[in-house]
Amino acid sequence: IPLSRTVRCFCIKIDDRPIKHRAIGKLEIIPASQSCPRVEIIATMKRTEEKRCLNPESEAIKSLVKSVSKKRSKRA
Amino acid sequence: IPLSRTVRCFCIKIDDRPIKHRAIGKLEIIPASQSCPRVEIIATMKRTEEKRCLNPESEAIKSLVKSVSKKRSKRA
Numbered sequence: 001i002p003l004s005r006t007v008r009c010f011c012i013k014i015d016d017r018p019i020k021h022r023a024i025g026k027l028e029i030i031p032a033s034q035s036c037p038r039v040e041i042i043a044t045m046k047r048t049e050e051k052r053c054l055n056p057e058s059e060a061i062k063s064l065v066k067s068v069s070k071k072r073s074k075r076a
Numbered sequence: 077i078p079l080s081r082t083v084r085c086f087c088i089k090i091d092d093r094p095i096k097h098r099a100i101g102k103l104e105i106i107p108a109s110q111s112c113p114r115v116e117i118i119a120t121m122k123r124t125e126e127k128r129c130l131n132p133e134s135e136a137i138k139s140l141v142k143s144v145s146k147k148r149s150k151r152a
Contacts, residue, residue: 021107029103031144033122039145046109056145065145068107069115069132 009036011053019043019052019064027068041065085112087129095119095128095140103144117141 010030025046032039041054041061054061086106101122108115117130117137130137 024107025109027105027107029105029141029144031097031100031103033101041145062145065105065141068105069117069138069141 007036009038009040010042011040013053014055015052016055016058017052018060019054021064021067023047024064024068025049027065029065083112085114085116086118087116089129090131091128092131092134093128094136095130097140097143099123100140100144101125103141105141 023045024043026044028040028042028044030036030040030042039056041056043052043054044050045052054064056062099121100119102120104116104118104120106112106116106118115132117132119128119130120126121128130140132138
């Protein structure tokens with residue numbers, strides 16, 4: 001029996017609910033690696049500290065990452 | 077004496093050394109907030125787990141965030 005690589009992804013399930021820029025306290029991006037074959041994007045909510053796994057392939061999430069990376073937070 | 081808001085930023089100093097996509101284990105984006113008035117982008121290096129504060133206004137870092145968020149890691 002060959003040794004198998006253990007897959008250790010943080011996200012079990014993608015949360016597809018809409019997410020507000022202003023509610024995000026932190027965004028973590030974990031690139032694909034040998035321990036997890038897909039990129040993971042995890043948002044930590046500001047108020048509740050709840051963690052949500054976002055869909056890296058969604059256009060809305062791509063814009064979110066872009067907007068969160070900008071100098072000032074948007075009010076929209 | 078009025079109560080002053082405590083500024084708590086993670087980054088003290090921006091690390092301007094070039095950074096390789098493939099060497100990054102995690103990228104954290106912390107939006108501007110009441111505790112820190114600027115957006116912070118922190119890379120955790122894969123091998124050493126060293127944390128580096130990146131410049132959110134640099135074009136190279138903007139492309140890095142974009143490329144790290146993509147499904148598969150780039151070999152370049």
